[in-house]
Every structure is written in structure tokens, then in C-alpha cells.
Amino acid sequence: MTIHWHRRDLRGSDNRGLVRAADGPEPVVPLFVFDPTVLEHASPIRVACLLDALDGLREWYRARGSNLLIECGEPSEVLPRVASARGADRVTWCADYSGLAAERDRAVTAALEDGGVDCEPVHDAIHHAPGTITPNEGAHYSVFSYFWKKWRDRETRDPVASPSADDLASIADSSGRLPSASELGFDEPAATPRPVTQEAARDRLDSFCSEPIYRYESTREYPAAEGTSRLSVHLKWGTIGIRELHAATEAAAERAPDDDARESVESFQRQLAWREFYTHVLAFNPETVSENFTPFERDLEWRTDPDGFATWKAGETGYPIVDAGMRQLRSEGWMHNRVRMIVASFLTKDLLIDWREGYDWFRRRLADHETANDVGGWQWAASTGTDAQPYFRIFNPMKQGRKYDPDAEYVRSYVSELEGVAAEDVHGWHDRTETERNRIAPSYPAPIVDHAERRERALEAFERAKRKA
Structure with missing residues (x-):
């Protein structure tokens, strides 16, 4: 008997770990474990997405005459117990690359091997495992453009078929x-991007690749255009396989009506490569979850500003594009x-608040939080x-909003508060007098800082840190 331990691969299709489990004479027992250590780092919205994805996966198994076992507890204790109860001599799982995951998997491997159970972690979540795209010297690239050139030219695997019901x-x-x-200790969030299921992921992928992907390059930077795929939450929970996703984009490129459309598909694929780039970086530098990657920035003098931080979180900074983003985060x-x-950028440069506070928020x-992506993105914005x-x-x-x-x-x-306000007043809010603001949108706050002044202060702080290095 083989157990497949689901973690962030909550699908039955294009799942290399599950296929490996089915490659044997005995049927596969699917298992998910609610890990209390992982739940300590969770949040209501992600738990809601997780439960949605698990419910969909459970129904996928039930439709095939099986079921998804659900357990709670430390995986290093649960896995050996379930393996013993089921007479399993092998456990497979899809590899994860964060420091927390590596520590957990070492403990599970030791516990299972002590009981005579073989362990088979399988590379699945990204195309190319950390350590397979490297410079001539060093374990990983630290400049994306070089990584992208190799990623783009590297052959990718095809999607793998689902196990049959007999497996x-x-x-x-x-x-x-x-x-x-609530049983897991979390409140129900106000909103989630549900459904987070295999079917919803495939529907979204099909819809995106039918036409919007051909406009991706020209629309992806404009938040009102709805030009992105919205697949990030499905990649986070593994309700779509990366090989299936990439194959769909390759098929879209073959159908593309012109060169511009093909280049737009490649632009989307480049974003998939960014995701893998940050995964590689984190795998070799797990400490960057809490430490700056760039040495001289380790001496940065971040400000303690609880009022500014609270205003930023609430979307009340008086900078419309910043506030819109923070309110979208809160509502969606x-x-x-x-x-x-x-x-x-506003948090780390205008307010000079440590990026780790923003990352934690x-x-x-x-709903789509991934450690590697979010750490990489926050440190990119913070220049660390x-x-x-x-x-x-x-x-x-202001310029970002106008553009x-x-x-x-x-x-x-x-x-x-800005409904019905002219675009020129929205983007010129920082230049309006108090009297003008009270007339245009009396309930919307004035800017909490002067951007030009805060820009100079940030430059001075970074230059001081560089001199110390």
C-alpha cells in the first residue's frame, strides 16, 4: 500500500507525486494532514481557500470510489500512524522548498524510515527544481534576466494523466x-475568491487562453482592465498543475493570430518564470523570509510608525492609488x-517602514500568499x-496612478469617497488646497506625508546604510 500525502497539490490531475504513488501494484491511499505548525502561519482567508480546495479534491476522489483521508496533528506523528494502520510501506509527496517545509519533511522522513516506510518526495510545483538552472558559479541566479534566458530555452515536461479509479x-x-x-481556530473571512477547485482553475485557464492572453502584454499593468489571469490562488493551492497551465499557454501561442499576440503569451510565461526564480532564491536562502538579501541594506534604519502603518493598512493615506489597493486587499x-x-514602495520608501511588516500584513x-513570491516581491520593492x-x-x-x-x-x-470625482482631481489630490479638498471630496483624507520630502529622506537612509557597509 502507498500513501500519497497531499500538501499544496490539491488536485488529481497533472500531479506527479500522485502518479508516482500509483506506479505500483497496490492502490493509493490519499491523505491530507492539518499541520498545527503550518496553521500557526495561516490566516482566515487562506484557511477558507484551503477548505474549499480540499472539499473539491475530496469529491474528485469520491467520484472514483475512493476518498481523501483527513487527519490533524504533527505530520511526523500522523504519517507513521496512518502508514501502520493501513499497512503502507511507501509514502509519496510533492516537494516544497521553503525552510519551514524542509524542516517538516526532514522530521517526517526520519519518523517514517524509522518504521521501515520508504519516502519519495517528487518534484512537481514548478517546472525546474532549485539547483537545475544555475550560473557558472554559485547555486542560483540573483538576476532574473539571466534566469529567464535559461528558463525560456529549457525543455518542460508534459502534463501527466490522472490515476485511474483502479489505482x-x-x-x-x-x-x-x-x-x-472555527474548529481549526479561524473566523470566516468576509470574502474569498471562491471557488478554489480544480474545475474552477481549469475554467479560468480556458477562459484566459481563449482570448485575454493575447492582450496580456498591453493590459496587464492596468488594474481596471482585468487583464491578468487571476490564476495565482490556484497555483498557490495547487488546484492547477504548472505543466497543464504551461501547455495551455503553448497551445495559445500556436493559435496566436499574429506576432504581437505570440509575444503577449510569452510575456505571461515570463511571469511564471518570475515565480520559479523566487522559489529558487528562497530554497537556497531560507533566511530571507526575515532577513534582507542584500548585505548593505542590513543596516537600514527603518522607522517605527504605528500610526502610519495603521493608516496604510486601512487605505487612508490620502494617496488614491495606494488606498484603492489596500481596500481591494481588504475586500477581496x-x-x-x-x-x-x-x-x-509607499510603505518602505515614503513611510520608511520595514518591509517585513508589510509582508506580514x-x-x-x-488568498494567494506564497512565501517565495511575497518575500521576493517585498524585498524587490524595498530594494533589499x-x-x-x-x-x-x-x-x-501620483505618477503611477496617472499612468x-x-x-x-x-x-x-x-x-x-472619490466616486464621481474627476480623474484630474483624483490624481492631483496632493496638489489641492484644503478648501478644494473639502469641496471635492470632504470625507477623503488629505495626504499623510509629502512624497517629495519622504523621497529625499528615504534616499538619505539608504545612502547612510551603504556607507556603513
């Missing part, structure tokens, strides 16, 4: 009871990527990471 163990329905969010558990960069609020935004290039939130939301459509969707 799966017959398990009683009562074995797959899902706990509620998601934020457009361009706006993520803008709000992160995103970790608790984002690999291939980071140079510290002297500081986003001007990427010229009609203020996105801002007005989330900042109700």
Missing part, C-alpha cells in the same frame, strides 16, 4: 470529514500586481533583495 484505494466516506474554519483578499508594487490578507528595484528609483504614487489608472476607474471602484 485508488476504496475508502469509506466517513474517513474524509473536513473540519470547519487579492490585489493587482502593479498596485502591490505601488503600495509596497499581506501574508495574513492575501535579489534583482531589486534600485533604492534611488522610488515610485511616485496605470488614467481615468481613475480602478481608484473609484474601491475608494467610495
Whole structure:
């Protein structure tokens, strides 16, 4: 008997770990374990997404005469117990690459091997495992453009077929009871991007590749355009396989009506490569979850500003594009990527608040939070990471708003106080007098800081840190 331990691969299709489990004479027992250590780092919105994905996966197994076993406890204790009870001599799982996952998997491997059970971690979550795309010297690239050149030219695997019903163990329905969010210690979030299931992921992928992917390059930076795939939450929970996703984009490229459309598909694939780039970086530098990657930035003098931080979280900074993003995060558990960069720059440069505080807020609020992506993105914005935004290039939130939301459509969707306000007043809010602001939108706050002054202060702080190094 073989157990397949599901973690962030909550699907039955294009799952290399599950296929490996089925490659044997005995049927596969599917298992998910609610790990208390992982739950300590969870949040209501992500637990809701997790439960949704698990419910969908459980139904996928039930439709094939099997079921998903659900257990709670330390995996290093649960896995040996279940293996013994089921007479399993082998456990497979899809590899994860964070420091926390590596520590957990070492403990599980030791416990299972002590009981005579073989362990088979399988590479699945990204195309190319950490350590397979490397420079001539060193374990990983720290500049994305070099990584991208090799990633783009590297052959990718095809999607793998689902196991048949005969490959799966017959398990009683009562074995797959899902706990509620409250039983796990979490409140129900106000909103989630549900459904987070295999079917929803495939529907979204099909819809995106049917036409919007051909406009991706020209629309992806504009939050009001709905030009992105919205597949990030499905990649986070593994309700779609990366090989299936990539194959769909390759098929879209073959159908592309012209060169511009094909280049747009490649632009989307480049974003998939960014995801893998950050996974590689984190795998070799797990300490960057809490430490700056770039040495001289380790001496940065971040400010302690609880009022400023609270205002940023609430979307009350008086900078419309920043506030729209923070309110979208609060209401949807998601934020457009361009706006993520803008709000992160505002926190780390205008307010000079440590990126780790912003990362922690995103970790608790984002349905699609992935450690590697979010650490990489926050350190990019803070100019402390690999291939980071140079510290002297500081986003001007007014210019960013004018460029990427010229009609203020996105801002007005989330900042109700500015409904009906002309775009020129929205993007010129910082230049309006108190009297003008009271007339235009009396309930919307004045800017909490002067961007030009804060830009100079940030430059001075980074230059001081560089001199110390």
C-alpha cells in the first residue's frame, strides 16, 4: 500500500507525486494532514481557500470510489500512524522548498524510515527544481534576466494523466470529514475568491487562453482592465498543475493570430518564470523570509510608525492609488500586481517602514500568499533583495496612478469617497488646497506625508546604510 500525502497539490490531475504513488501494484491511499505548525502561519482567508480546495479534491476522489483521508496533528506523528494502520510501506509527496517545509519533511522522513516506510518526495510545483538552472558559479541566479534566458530555452515536461479509479484505494466516506474554519481556530473571512477547485482553475485557464492572453502584454499593468489571469490562488493551492497551465499557454501561442499576440503569451510565461526564480532564491536562502538579501541594506534604519502603518493598512493615506489597493486587499483578499508594487514602495520608501511588516500584513490578507513570491516581491520593492528595484528609483504614487489608472476607474471602484470625482482631481489630490479638498471630496483624507520630502529622506537612509557597509 502507498500513501500519497497531499500538501499544496490539491488536485488529481497533472500531479506527479500522485502518479508516482500509483506506479505500483497496490492502490493509493490519499491523505491530507492539518499541520498545527503550518496553521500557526495561516490566516482566515487562506484557511477558507484551503477548505474549499480540499472539499473539491475530496469529491474528485469520491467520484472514483475512493476518498481523501483527513487527519490533524504533527505530520511526523500522523504519517507513521496512518502508514501502520493501513499497512503502507511507501509514502509519496510533492516537494516544497521553503525552510519551514524542509524542516517538516526532514522530521517526517526520519519518523517514517524509522518504521521501515520508504519516502519519495517528487518534484512537481514548478517546472525546474532549485539547483537545475544555475550560473557558472554559485547555486542560483540573483538576476532574473539571466534566469529567464535559461528558463525560456529549457525543455518542460508534459502534463501527466490522472490515476485511474483502479489505482485508488476504496475508502469509506466517513474517513474524509473536513473540519470547519472555527474548529481549526479561524473566523470566516468576509470574502474569498471562491471557488478554489480544480474545475474552477481549469475554467479560468480556458477562459484566459481563449482570448485575454493575447492582450496580456498591453493590459496587464492596468488594474481596471482585468487583464491578468487571476490564476495565482490556484497555483498557490495547487488546484492547477504548472505543466497543464504551461501547455495551455503553448497551445495559445500556436493559435496566436499574429506576432504581437505570440509575444503577449510569452510575456505571461515570463511571469511564471518570475515565480520559479523566487522559489529558487528562497530554497537556497531560507533566511530571507526575515532577513534582507542584500548585505548593505542590513543596516537600514527603518522607522517605527504605528500610526502610519495603521493608516496604510486601512487605505487612508490620502494617496488614491495606494488606498484603492489596500481596500481591494481588504475586500477581496487579492490585489493587482502593479498596485502591490505601488503600495509596497509607499510603505518602505515614503513611510520608511520595514518591509517585513508589510509582508506580514499581506501574508495574513492575501488568498494567494506564497512565501517565495511575497518575500521576493517585498524585498524587490524595498530594494533589499535579489534583482531589486534600485533604492534611488522610488515610485511616485501620483505618477503611477496617472499612468496605470488614467481615468481613475480602478481608484473609484474601491475608494467610495472619490466616486464621481474627476480623474484630474483624483490624481492631483496632493496638489489641492484644503478648501478644494473639502469641496471635492470632504470625507477623503488629505495626504499623510509629502512624497517629495519622504523621497529625499528615504534616499538619505539608504545612502547612510551603504556607507556603513
